Amino acid sequence: MAKNAVSTAAPAKVSKDATIPVRGRVADLKLTKKLPKNTDAVIVAVFAGEGGSLELAGGAALDSIFNTKQQSAILKQLESIGAKGKANEVTRIPGAEDSAPVVAIGLGKAEELDDEKLRRATGTSARALNGFENVATTVGDLGLEAAVTGFALGSYSYKGLRKAKDEENGDDNADKPLAIHFMGGDKDQFVAAQVIAESVVLARDLVNSPSSHLYPESYAVIAANEAAAYGLETEILDEKQLLAQGFGGILAVGNGSSRKPRLLRLTWKHRKASKHVALVGKGVTFDTGGISLKPGANMDNMISDMGGSAAVIATIIAAARLNLKVNVTATVPMAENMPSGDAFRPGDVITHYGGITSEILNTDAEGRLILADAMALASEDNPDYLIDAATLTGAQLVALGGRTSGVMGTEEFRDSVAATGRAVGEQAWAMPLPEELDEEVKSPVADLRNVTNSRFAGMSAAGRYLQEFVGEGIEWAHVDIAGPAFNTAAPYGYTPKRATGQPVRTFVQVLSDIAEN
Ligand code: BES
Ligand code: MG
Ligand code: ZN
Numbered sequence: 317m318a319k320n321a322v323s324t325a326a327p328a329k330v331s332k333d334a335t336i337p338v339r340g341r342v343a344d345l346k347l348t349k350k351l352p353k354n355t356d357a358v359i360v361a362v363f364a365g366e367g368g369s370l371e372l373a374g375g376a377a378l379d380s381i382f383n384t385k386q387q388s389a390i391l392k393q394l395e396s397i398g399a400k401g402k403a404n405e406v407t408r409i410p411g412a413e414d415s416a417p418v419v420a421i422g423l424g425k426a427e428e429l430d431d432e433k434l435r436r437a438t439g440t441s442a443r444a445l446n447g448f449e450n451v452a453t454t455v456g457d458l459g460l461e462a463a464v465t466g467f468a469l470g471s472y473s474y475k476g477l478r479k480a481k482d483e484e485n486g487d488d489n490a491d492k493p494l495a496i497h498f499m500g501g502d503k504d505q506f507v508a509a510q511v512i513a514e515s516v517v518l519a520r521d522l523v524n525s526p527s528s529h530l531y532p533e534s535y536a537v538i539a540a541n542e543a544a545a546y547g548l549e550t551e552i553l554d555e556k557q558l559l560a561q562g563f564g565g566i567l568a569v570g571n572g573s574s575r576k577p578r579l580l581r582l583t584w585k586h587r588k589a590s591k592h593v594a595l596v597g598k599g600v601t602f603d604t605g606g607i608s609l610k611p612g613a614n615m616d617n618m619i620s621d622m623g624g625s626a627a628v629i630a631t632i633i634a635a636a637r638l639n640l641k642v643n644v645t646a647t648v649p650m651a652e653n654m655p656s657g658d659a660f661r662p663g664d665v666i667t668h669y670g671g672i673t674s675e676i677l678n679t680d681a682e683g684r685l686i687l688a689d690a691m692a693l694a695s696e697d698n699p700d701y702l703i704d705a706a707t708l709t710g711a712q713l714v715a716l717g718g719r720t721s722g723v724m725g726t727e728e729f730r731d732s733v734a735a736t737g738r739a740v741g742e743q744a745w746a747m748p749l750p751e752e753l754d755e756e757v758k759s760p761v762a763d764l765r766n767v768t769n770s771r772f773a774g775m776s777a778a779g780r781y782l783q784e785f786v787g788e789g790i791e792w793a794h795v796d797i798a799g800p801a802f803n804t805a806a807p808y809g810y811t812p813k814r815a816t817g818q819p820v821r822t823f824v825q826v827l828s829d830i831a832e833n
Contacts, residue, residue: 439810
């Protein structure tokens with residue numbers, strides 16, 4: 317069973333009710349009208365006013381917690397310890413005039429506030445609430461979705477597989493559950509934002525799971541169980557079925573590992589849907605590079621090479637939970653890229669699902685090989701849209717940095733997905749598929765080769781390769797999330813270290829926009 321994996325070598329048998337080995341934790345968000353009796357702190361928002369002054373973000377809800385005298389005393393206390401109301405500034409004060417302790421979140425200038433600033437500031441503050449168990453807040457008044465997203469995602473912590481400590485010797489308050497009570501707001505909006513945040517957390521938990529525990533066989537079962545719990549149809553193809561049906565890309569990449577590849581399909585159907593969106597996500601549970609072995613430094617980050625698949629699994633589950641009026645399929649190839657006597661080699665020619673052949677020149681360009689099979693299969697359904705997400709190229713990081721996804725595909729849809737990403741606070745930028753790359757992805761011995769001869773435009777070259785597997789007339793967006801899926805730097809805003817859960821929020825928004833049109 318995945319949970320009890322004790323070895324990194326031969327895989328243990330996967331139980332049919334396998335679950336994610338360890339879940340991360342987030343604050344429990346609640347909607348309430350009255351200040352809970354056991355409130356141990358109140359989170360208030362402060363703006364940077366004229367000439368260095370501070371302004372409380374007030375309103376009826378705040379007035380119901382603090383009277384005028386208390387509000388001005390709180391402001392005075394904050395000013396006296398140098399709070400400026402700058403964006404992401406978090407200040408804790410003991411409270412004034414018998415008020416509860418206060419945590420003040422700086423939001424910058426009131427007239428410059430937008431949803432992403434609110435998400436980031438609430439997210440930053442969520443990491444500064446240790447020791448509290450019940451905090452109340454009125455900042456939902458400034459943007460309910462943004463505050464829910466910021467608090468939920470900012471409070472995420474992943475402890476991994478540490479041996480449990482006994483209570484007496486354990487670390488202080490680390491295990492105390494935190495509840496954040498929202499003082500008022502629309503119930504439906506509140507619940508929808510929570511569902512989406514939970515999906516982001518699901519993607520994070522999958523990505524943070526080590527490859528000793530999350531490998532194709534266990535991943536497929538775990539993801540199918542998560543999806544089945546929300547009424548999705550599930551199907552898993554094992555290595556024998558993959559062979560019988562000709563999935564040469566998935567089989568080649570997975571062959572070097574004792575942990576055999578899988579293809580997972582999830583389906584969400586709404587009976588009033590008029591559009592079908594096919595999602596495809598790269599599920600390389602560990603990428604050593606294979607025979608074209610990667611250097612050792614930071615190779616452990618390659619547990620995140622299934623980030624695209626985690627995002628599409630989490631997205632289709634959110635679609636079901638939100639009852640979105642759109643049909644969605646998720647096609648998820650899963651493989652572990654290992655070097656061994658059974659591994660595929662540079663110089664090999666493989667035949668993808670559907671018959672297109674690829675010459676392998678570098679076994680580390682494996683993501684596109686498994687996506688090719690999956691996209692060819694997904695295209696057979698003639699979806700209106702095909703969206704794929706993948707931690708595909710180091711070139712994405714070179715071009716756009718660690719936080720901004722590269723979006724390629726058919727022009728209009730590509731631009732719209734990138735714009736949606738920016739609108740929800742998941743940075744994204746449209747990238748071209750220049751026509752001169754057509755020649756560069758051709759092979760003398762196969763239809764395609766999996767890398768070009770050039771050092772340049774590696775992200776676009778991968779996109780250009782994938783383009784060959786998108787069916788005629790399908791609107792397509794390919795999202796390279798090599799950097800954005802996994803934060804190797806310090807936490808910021810509502811983004812923790814390690815798994816980020818990107819681009820789940822973008823994809824859910826894209827689906828809900830399609831559902832409404
Ligand atoms: N999984 C990597 C891409 C990657 C790199 C993701 C860094 C996250 C951080 C992918 O499989 C890969 O190795 N790509 C190669 C392609 C190259 C051989 C054309 C790369 O980018 O170096
Ligand atoms: Mg690779
Ligand atoms: Zn990879």
